[in-house]
């Protein structure tokens with residue numbers, strides 16, 4: 001539950017810090033990182049609090065993360081890519 005709240009609040013904080021002129025729009029774009037959790041729907045069981053998402057779900061693997069980093073170089077999708085990377089960092093912290 002706290003984890004889900006972080007997935008909404010951390011993008012809000014990042015949007016406010018880095019996109020202050022347009023933070024509401026930036027927040028919406030960064031928060032779309034949450035959709036990466038659709039890959040959990042393919043996992044059995046759907047949710048396991050003791051399981052680390054990173055490296056398990058296919059949108060949370062290192063090759064997927066490499067793609068998000070590459071997306072940072074494309075201006076049109078850069079904000080979304082940051083949202084995806086924020087998501088990975090939050091999930092990674094949750095694993096510790």
Ligand SMILES: [Zn+2]
Pocket residue numbers: 036037053060087091
């Ligand atoms: Zn996740």
